[in-house]
Amino acid sequence: MLRTFETSTLRRKTDLSGLWHLTAGGFSQSAYVPGCVECVPGLENYRGISVYERKIMCAGNVIFSFSGVSRFARVLLDGKELGAHEGPYTGFSVVAAALSAGEHLLRVEADNRLGEESALSVPNDYMTYGGITRACMAEEVGNAYLSNLTLVPEGRDGQWSLRVRVRANSVLDPFEGTIRCEIGGHIFTLGGVCVPGGSFADIDDTFDVPCAKAWSPEDPCMTPVRCVLSIDGFDADDLIERTGFRTVRISGREILLNGRPVKIKGFNRHEDHALYGCALPPAAMAADIQIIRSLGGNAVRTSHYPNDPYFLDLCDEAGILVWEESHARGLHRDQMLRPGFLPQSIQCVREMILRDISHPSIFIWGLLNECAADCSECVPIYEQLVSLIRSLDPSRPVTSATCRLAASVNGKTFRPAPGHYDGDATLHLYDVISFNCYPGWYLDIPSDEYIRNVRAWAEANGGKDKPFIVSEIGAGAIYGFRSAARAKWSEERQADILREQLTGVMDHSGITGVFIWQLSDCRVSDEWFAARPRTMNNKGVTDEYRRMKLSCSTVKEIFMADG
Ligand code: ADA
Numbered sequence: 001m002l003r004t005f006e007t008s009t010l011r012r013k014t015d016l017s018g019l020w021h022l023t024a025g026g027f028s029q030s031a032y033v034p035g036c037v038e039c040v041p042g043l044e045n046y047r048g049i050s051v052y053e054r055k056i057m058c059a060g061n062v063i064f065s066f067s068g069v070s071r072f073a074r075v076l077l078d079g080k081e082l083g084a085h086e087g088p089y090t091g092f093s094v095v096a097a098a099l100s101a102g103e104h105l106l107r108v109e110a111d112n113r114l115g116e117e118s119a120l121s122v123p124n125d126y127m128t129y130g131g132i133t134r135a136c137m138a139e140e141v142g143n144a145y146l147s148n149l150t151l152v153p154e155g156r157d158g159q160w161s162l163r164v165r166v167r168a169n170s171v172l173d174p175f176e177g178t179i180r181c182e183i184g185g186h187i188f189t190l191g192g193v194c195v196p197g198g199s200f201a202d203i204d205d206t207f208d209v210p211c212a213k214a215w216s217p218e219d220p221c222m223t224p225v226r227c228v229l230s231i232d233g234f235d236a237d238d239l240i241e242r243t244g245f246r247t248v249r250i251s252g253r254e255i256l257l258n259g260r261p262v263k264i265k266g267f268n269r270h271e272d273h274a275l276y277g278c279a280l281p282p283a284a285m286a287a288d289i290q291i292i293r294s295l296g297g298n299a300v301r302t303s304h305y306p307n308d309p310y311f312l313d314l315c316d317e318a319g320i321l322v323w324e325e326s327h328a329r330g331l332h333r334d335q336m337l338r339p340g341f342l343p344q345s346i347q348c349v350r351e352m353i354l355r356d357i358s359h360p361s362i363f364i365w366g367l368l369n370e371c372a373a374d375c376s377e378c379v380p381i382y383e384q385l386v387s388l389i390r391s392l393d394p395s396r397p398v399t400s401a402t403c404r405l406a407a408s409v410n411g412k413t414f415r416p417a418p419g420h421y422d423g424d425a426t427l428h429l430y431d432v433i434s435f436n437c438y439p440g441w442y443l444d445i446p447s448d449e450y451i452r453n454v455r456a457w458a459e460a461n462g463g464k465d466k467p468f469i470v471s472e473i474g475a476g477a478i479y480g481f482r483s484a485a486r487a488k489w490s491e492e493r494q495a496d497i498l499r500e501q502l503t504g505v506m507d508h509s510g511i512t513g514v515f516i517w518q519l520s521d522c523r524v525s526d527e528w529f530a531a532r533p534r535t536m537n538n539k540g541v542t543d544e545y546r547r548m549k550l551s552c553s554t555v556k557e558i559f560m561a562d563g
Pocket residue numbers: 125303329369370403436437472517537539
């Protein structure tokens with residue numbers, strides 16, 4: 001299942017989860033999909049093309065949808081290429097037309113090599129796995145079918161309206177039809193479409209929804225919306241998406257959800273697990289949400305890429321607020337100026353927003369975590385991507401997590417390199433200011449003082465009177481390493497540092513929230529950082545198996561005590 005709910009009632013669907021034949025690195029056996037190639041014994045460090053094959057019974061026009069193939073995918077049916085896709089964290093579909101009824105051979109080539117052509121996926125402080133890492137599905141459709149259904153609620157004076165956008169597509173022949181929307185027993189007509197053969201037509205309409213029930217973290221009420229395409233009085237195709245009626249607005253230094261200020265108590269989370277790599281099964285995703293809740297958290301940041309839509313559905317249903325982020329972590333000037341960087345970033349932003357705009361849990365979009373925001377040649381890239389996000393979705397605020405503030409703020413003397421500013425030069429672009437900081441871990445400064453310095457600097461450099469989020473704070477600990485001396489890397493030391501950091505942050509008036517780095521330990525690319533013990537980022541409050549470290553009770557105590 002790509003989603004937690006049925007997305008169509010009229011299509012014949014085949015869930016493509018299960019055993020496929022995998023050929024990679026001398027291995028030629030069956031392997032479970034979705035899954036990471038690195039979870040196959042013997043392929044733990046494999047980089048190369050993984051060839052997945054399986055037979056499928058189908059007929060007519062078939063849409064093959066993939067939620068995530070890492071990182072470059074080529075899809076073939078009966079030896080003929082249907083399409084290709086760059087980027088591990090957003091999904092894609094390919095269509096096979098007029099298939100004869102019977103058995104067909106589906107082949108997916110997943111390439112996890114990192115190089116010039118993978119501008120966003122580079123060796124990094126997280127692992128880029130390989131394989132068909134998220135769910136996939138085949139659906140039979142007629143000549144006319146729907147796609148790209150998105151829902152954006154708007155609330156004013158207690159009245160709700162819904163903006164619905166949907167695409168009507170023709171595989172081969174032109175058609176005329178009408179589209180209606182069904183919401184909880186009410187029917188709204190979207191209008192007529194006239195679609196040329198092999199082409200598409202978009203419909204975009206907004207209507208009042210008198211029956212709407214609001215969504216909130218306390219009462220995360222999801223509303224299914226079914227869109228139906230009718231031709232000559234027959235229902236030719238349908239699509240179901242869900243919305244949650246809520247608004248997100250910025251007022252001074254506050255983020256308002258349905259008019260009420262929210263305080264973020266969140267966790268950064270990588271899609272990573274000791275047993276599954278980045279291909280967490282639904283039960284493991286649901287368990288992560290339970291851990292977040294049990295520790296008093298109300299939010300998650302999808303550091304540093306768009307997450308599995310199934311996880312976002314679970315967040316919608318649990319009322320967990322989501323900061324969703326387009327893909328990029330810590331890329332420096334030369335990496336940002338590579339020819340592939342901007343086009344791949346634009347593609348990632350577009351695919352993320354088109355796919356995820358309907359999730360009520362997403363309250364903010366993030367981009368370009370700790371990239372070169374202090375470099376004059378890179379600032380225009382930030383400007384372009386922020387305005388793209390705003391044009392695709394004006395209903396949510398935008399932010400970027402940075403760690404670049406003027407060195408002099410913390411008493412260091414520093415002369416910026418040529419072409420660089422002294423600190424982040426992009427804060428004026430955002431609705432919310434977000435800083436990553438590790439006082440007590442990378443820096444020997446009390447958190448309280450550090451946050452005060454950062455805020456004062458941000459206020460004077462484009463962040464005046466804006467909400468302020470501490471988007472990362474944390475310290476490392478190796479699970480099971482206990483030390484009476486509270487030594488570095490011990491669970492005790494991590495708990496101490498988190499207590500000091502969280503208290504310093506939470507006591508600061510005007511802070512809109514904090515995301516702890518991080519929920520669980522995660523694997524790091526071997527090529528990236530040999531100095532990370534175990535080749536893992538060990539700042540999780542749980543380890544990679546979700547075993548809780550001592551810091552969990554510290555976090556819980558502080559999060560629960562804070563209103
Ligand atoms: C950064 C970065 C994270 C992680 C963290 C750390 O702030 O955004 O991805 O690398 O540092 O653990 O040092």
